[in-house]
Amino acid sequence: MGETPTRTRASEPATGRAEADRAASLTEAALGGDRRSLARLLTAVENRSAVAEAALRRLYPMAGSAHLVGITGPPGAGKSTLVSALIAELRRVGRSVAVIAVDPSSPITGGALLGDRVRMQAYAGDDGVFIRSMAARGHAGGLASSTGAAAAVLDAAGFEMVFVETVGTGQSEVEVAAAADTTVVLEAPEMGDEVQAIKAGLLEVADLVVVNKGDKPGAQRTASQLRAMLVATGTRSSRGKAEAEAQAGADAEADRPRPKRPEVLVTTAATGAGVPELLAAIDRHRATGHVAIAETARLARAEAQVWAILADRLRARLHAPATTAATTAILRDVADHRLDPYAAADALLASIVGSDG
Numbered sequence: 001m002g003e004t005p006t007r008t009r010a011s012e013p014a015t016g017r018a019e020a021d022r023a024a025s026l027t028e029a030a031l032g033g034d035r036r037s038l039a040r041l042l043t044a045v046e047n048r049s050a051v052a053e054a055a056l057r058r059l060y061p062m063a064g065s066a067h068l069v070g071i072t073g074p075p076g077a078g079k080s081t082l083v084s085a086l087i088a089e090l091r092r093v094g095r096s097v098a099v100i101a102v103d104p105s106s107p108i109t110g111g112a113l114l115g116d117r118v119r120m121q122a123y124a125g126d127d128g129v130f131i132r133s134m135a136a137r138g139h140a141g142g143l144a145s146s147t148g149a150a151a152a153v154l155d156a157a158g159f160e161m162v163f164v165e166t167v168g169t170g171q172s173e174v175e176v177a178a179a180a181d182t183t184v185v186l187e188a189p190e191m192g193d194e195v196q197a198i199k200a201g202l203l204e205v206a207d208l209v210v211v212n213k214g215d216k217p218g219a220q221r222t223a224s225q226l227r228a229m230l231v232a233t234g235t236r237s238s239r240g241k242a243e244a245e246a247q248a249g250a251d252a253e254a255d256r257p258r259p260k261r262p263e264v265l266v267t268t269a270a271t272g273a274g275v276p277e278l279l280a281a282i283d284r285h286r287a288t289g290h291v292a293i294a295e296t297a298r299l300a301r302a303e304a305q306v307w308a309i310l311a312d313r314l315r316a317r318l319h320a321p322a323t324t325a326a327t328t329a330i331l332r333d334v335a336d337h338r339l340d341p342y343a344a345a346d347a348l349l350a351s352i353v354g355s356d357g
Contacts, residue, residue, distance in 0.1 A: 073186030
């Protein structure tokens, strides 16, 4: 009796020979410096294609050397202008740099505005610079859901520093901290942004705070206000720490994350003033970062990446041809309030676990 052909589970899509060959070809070319192949790889990553999965299986072990820097802050703070100024400074000292600019996307087509790429066209012919705009596609945290994978590709391709510039749409911008080694939060002078930053929790995740547009009136005053706020926050945290130690003991408190005390700098990105100092601060943060904190950040990033893939795998399993009818029926029961969402989730998970038995 002949062997039954092995079927691939929907949650673990096999990469066909054509996709594997395509991934190998693009990977080799990208590692060899072919920018067009690198761009095509990033397109595959953004589309979550089988080619991207095959390529990332090859490239991920090569990543881990680049310094990933998140650039975030409210609209109008000058994030793109500052990134351009940082690129210029990095290239002046001979260092390579890549940029992932997460742009707002159309709710209908999913396409990005690509504004950042337009602003950075001056570097289009520089082999030491690679700039990629990615559509946020409704992702709530200011980051495209494929940003981590794209950063890994650029890391493996040999770029020394990778900037991730977020959309800049409000309080959910803190997500950039989970994807970066160093998080830079921009503020603009006299705009009340320091208050918004506190509301958004941005100052809690910032490794560096930058008051941009330093040539405008009030820039130094804004920087002073931010420094005062950070000192006050640190004082409150220290009091809370002392109370916790009194209650739970020093050993338990030692496991708690220490509050950040970010340095506050002033730059004028349009003229380059303060940019070398900012780059030095970014380098200094990586060089002097606490080992335990860096390890926690790496684990958090790995968790976010694996959880995102796991969610995609589960969604694919539940919408596979063999299970889509049952999945739809459960979702319809929730929509009609015959079943609560928790019970529905349990039922869907049970259906997957049962199918693996």
